[in-house]
Amino acid sequence: MDHWRLAYLGMRQIPRELSEFELATFFTYSPKERALIDARRSALYRLAVAVHIGFIRMTGRTLDACKQVPRFLWSHVGAQVGVTPPDMGTLNALYDGRTDTLWPTKPSASIRWLSTSAASWLKERLTGQPSRSELFHELKRWLYEHRILIPHDRALKRLISQAVATAETALAVALVRAYGAASLDVWGTSLARPHGDRASLQQWLWTVPLRTSTHQMGELFDKVELLYKMGIHRNWPAACNEALVRYYARRCANRPASVSKRVAQQPRRLEAACFLRYALCAATDQLATMLRHWIQKSVNDVRRLIDAGRPDPDTQMREFATAVKALAADEMLTLEALREQLSALADSALNRHAPSRASMIRAQLLSRHRQARALLGRLVLLPFSAQSPHPVIEALTVLQGLYARKTDLLPDGITIQLGRAWRPALEGQDRQQALSAFEWGTLFALRVALRNGSVFLEHSFAFRSQAALLIGASDWKTKRNHFYGHLKLPQDSEAFLAPVIVLTKVSPG
Template identity: 60%
Template sequence: MDHWRLAYLGMRHFPHELTEFELNTFFTFSARERALIDGRRSHLYRLAVALHLGFVRMTGRTLDAYKQIPKRLWQHLGEQLGIEPPDLGTLRALYDNRTDTLADHQRLAYDALGFQPMAEHQRRYIVRWLKERLSGRQDRSTALFDLKQWLYEHRVLIVHNRALRQLIVQAVQDVETALTRRLEATFGAAALDQWGMLLPRPESGGASLQQWLWSVPLRNSTNQMGELFRKIERLTKLSVHCSWPAECNEAVVRHYARRCANRPPSVSKRVRQPIRRLEAACFMRYALCVATDQLLWMLARWQRKMVNEAGSKVDAKRPDLKAQLRDFATAVKALATDVTLAHDALIERLVQLADTTLAQSGPSRASLVRAQLLTKQRVTRAMLAKLLTLPFASETSHPVTDALEVLRTIYVCGERELPVDVLVPVGRAWQRIVTGEDRVQALLAFEWATLSALRVALRNGSVFVEHSFAFRSRATLLIPDDVWKAQRNHYYGHLKLSQDPKEYIEPVCEHLSEGLERLAQAVSRGEVRVDTAIHLDPMSAQRAEPAVEALRRAIFNVHPDGQLPRILLEIDSETRFSWLLLGREPRARSELLMVYAAVLAHGTSMSAAEVARMVPELSAGAIRQMMHRVADERVLREAADAVLGFMHRHPIAAHWGRADLASSDMMSLETTRTVWQARADPRRRTASIGVYTHVRDRWGIFYDQPIVLNERQAGVAIEGAIRQEGTDDVSQLAVDTHGYTDFGMAVARGLGFDLCPRLAHLRDRRLHVPVSMSVPEALAAVVDRDVQLEAIEVIWDDFVRLVASIQSGHCTAVQALTRFGAAARGLPLYDGGVALGRLFRSIYLIDYFTLPAFRAELQHVLNRGEAVHTVQRAIHQGKIPVELTRHRHTLMAVSSSLSLLTNSVLAWNTMHMQQAIERIETLGQTPVLPDYLRRIAPTYLEGINLRGTFEFPVADYAHRLMPSLAIGMPMAGREARG
């Protein structure tokens, strides 16, 4: 169901006004429905049946006789049926003392649309369905909308909200009781009660245990890592690390932990049992897992820092290679120009000079860096001694876990040398020193080799920690073995993949062979140049056309000035995204303002206190409370999707581009250097957090997520394309060089779409084909016959299992590409996936080089992503407030709120552009061609004020946003409340 329809479900009355879109969508009837309507014996009854039909279609429930009917609706129905509309405010006069007739018309309407009242067996099933839903998504705020959507889609009449909330409460209570009993069986009721009592007690620096555990690192430093070690040690002493029940999954833990953390510890003490036990246990588990994740992330960063420092010291001491080369060249030139030297003497001097220069070559830089690292004995050994307290594990025997056991024994015994009989393989780079005569140096090298191998093993998941969210074992990311064996055929069919790898690979190779012939023909025609790589002439800039500029001026000359508050109100009145954020209709003007303020505090660089100063009616405390309430990226994304759907309902949007084409790219948002997740933006040289957005070719953001800078983005690009619900399926996703890997291209193709990268490096422009494939002579210099089809066939079932695990939600694409991507180099699954990805990359490159229209289309959609980033930067000016950078869920709220605000501005522009085009077409003075409209973007910012004192004219839109308050209220009264 489209997100914009959710706000109508379960409405008990009509809005004060209905838009043309609403009238045409819900109150336009098919031939079968017209026949049913025309079967009534009087005009009034025909209008009444039509009214009931449209209301059930719009809301999924029946219309009572006493509800107000908008006059415009009577007129629309009269025009539809060819009947003079009556002068009736409600149906009360029509059904006076005729309750049987009212019931008959209601039943006729919902029977015609396939609806039925809820039966007892359906009520029981709904409770079971709610329990399953709550096991993966615990928030109650959106449960009501989800339940209404389920009822509508299954054609069950939606009952009163009170009855639906009772079902939700019953399901929540049953789920919480079952989870609490499972925790009590695992840890014991006494231990859970002890955890609950400890949380409000002082722990560190005067703060309570809850506040201390919820705090995040202030920066990347060994002191902050020590604080994390202390947290893990404290929780381990409380036995939080013991076997955690699988029923309490990550979604459950995060939900109840956040609910506990958002309350002061003194308030949490008053929470009744058994909910207090559930919240305390989940909070402790969350704190342990997050502390472990933060520690291991900071460990990898600490290792890189140590290597960089060692490299800097080595570079400072090494001779300047450029100076040496310059001296050598100067000496050669001096000898060559010395006329006093005989020929034989010149040759002898040149040979001496060459021998002297060659003798200066010393050890490699890498070996010098390793030698420098060996001087860091104290910090390295202290770090490893702390790491040995963590329960690292592996699914099979692993060199890293064996090495950690060796170090644990050595440290316990107080040894300073590595025993000769230690034969654990920990990396070739350190092997010479580890096996050398100096056993003290051997131990130091063994320690660094273990740290390096541990970093790689944690990244690819071959070594893991049980109490972690991010560093789980690879097996937990895949569909379980028994499920895969039982439902393997189902997953293959859902992905539309053949179970025989040869059937899948054969058409791919045929397509590639045809593409090679097409590329060879393009080379012969001079359209493409080939030497050691493939080259294209630069694309010429698109020339400005006077007709397009004239149409653009005609559209934007009548474009009204906009204030951000009115823009939000106008778009909200069309989409009711505030209803999605609250989970219901706003109950008062102040509540509606707090929703907008919370979105602004998340999506702009303003803090809650700054927003409160710009909206004088609200306090900073009230805004913070609402920020906690709406800080769910799912409801914020649903709100952004609802605005996106409204934007694309306008006819102009169909001219902007393809529906199945999109682009994705990252934009950095500046923050302070003390944020531990911040990284230096390579362009702006400022500490920043990345926001990765997916933008449609028809404009608008349909997915967003926060990321850490300077990391590969293929996983987040794929994740957004498959998780989005704001548009139709994407068949092609344009990305830049950071957004692709060969393994990622194979995974994306398995999921049903193509990654289309804009490649920055010539080395990525080589073509890879199977070993046995024939290659045209003109392309021999740029084609590598290095793809082993047997490598793909061997891992085909494992590869499809991985793709199915991503598609079904067992893991995210980010987790899959982190664990099974480049960090898993050498594993058959990775090698086979890379081989398949290279075939798809070669096919894509051939299309890119030989199809100019395709090439221009990709460049066009990538430029649209950059234009949307310009709008985002206009909205978000400044740094992200520090309090919003501490936890991932607040960063996700920042990202999704910014997308909601951006889509609102784009949709507002689109709405007024459509109105301007309709006026232009009516006048007929300026030509309006589809190709012209494609080149006019809704990113217009002139005349839009995004700052200043915010004044929200709620009274102008109260009849749409708060119809329950507006219905029956005199206009003057509504204005007084506005």
């Protein structure tokens, strides 16, 4: 529906002013609607039905018989249906006080759909995007687009509250099955306890590192290890998707941890579990991002150091030209001696083979093996995965075994391909340097694999399996198509407006 119509959805009375365009859009009738209107015996009833049809088209709900109808609307509708507009203010005045002619409305097909189809839509909506801030207005829009009369606001809010309570109960049951009620209660109480120099564990887990440094990365590793000990990384139910985790985690973080003690048990369990899961996924994302930046920063630092120590080509050219000029100015040299010295200068310039910049960078990185080893010592404990056999996963497994044995030598016979640039060092006689090359090659390959998604972590938002994301999106689309495909809604205005015949004789309110 057009965005300018949203302002009229669910209104209980007619606005004091309507533009000519709005009058033509809402209170101009099709041939089917004219036949429905002309079926009324009384001219005033025809006028009342016409006003109701236009009001339902404009707001999606029925008009209260006691609300004022502006004079300009009486005139416009009267001209449309060929009835002289009366001099009255409300629809109730049509009955001349004979309220005994009013009778309650029988539930129509469109009203009966409200309790089933709207509840199903709310369930799907809360699963895909659990924000409640705009759900009330979106429900009105959904009812209007599916030709269901919009009931009173209290009924809609009650329906939303019931759907939210049902959804939260199902999530809480799934979490209890996965972790047990005792673990969920322990998680809820542990968030309010002090942790280090922080007022609470919740505050420490919610903090974000301000810069990329080994100290900040160490703190992220501490967070991940603590959450591993709590067991939040195992058996997370698929029903509690990323959108739900983000919503309940932020709702928990937006209030002090001490206040959470006064929350009811079921929502406290749900919020605490989602908060810890969000903290684990966020810490993993921050750690993977900082790891990529740290590797690039290490290369940049080495590159600047090498560039500062390398001779300038312009300086070398000036030195060569100065030497040639000095030989040319020496009048004591014979022609043969001049030729010999010029030839020697040319040979020295041509035989100058400086190592490549990339090889010098690799040599400098190999000398900094302690930094890479300290980082990989904690990195190998993370559950990296891949959909097919991957050299990075194999390399991390090898390093985990070597670090467990506390050896600083790379065994012979390892054939994991980590790039041709590291192959000479890996195949060299110095096995200690080979281990350093193996570590740096693993870090560079891991950086590329995280970027292209071939290696991922399950407890992550940004670096998780792409296949899982595609399956989740496909499941959501399948559920949506299945729901809308089986929901039979009227498509013509006659079926949508059929309840108006009875609603024109409804008791006020």
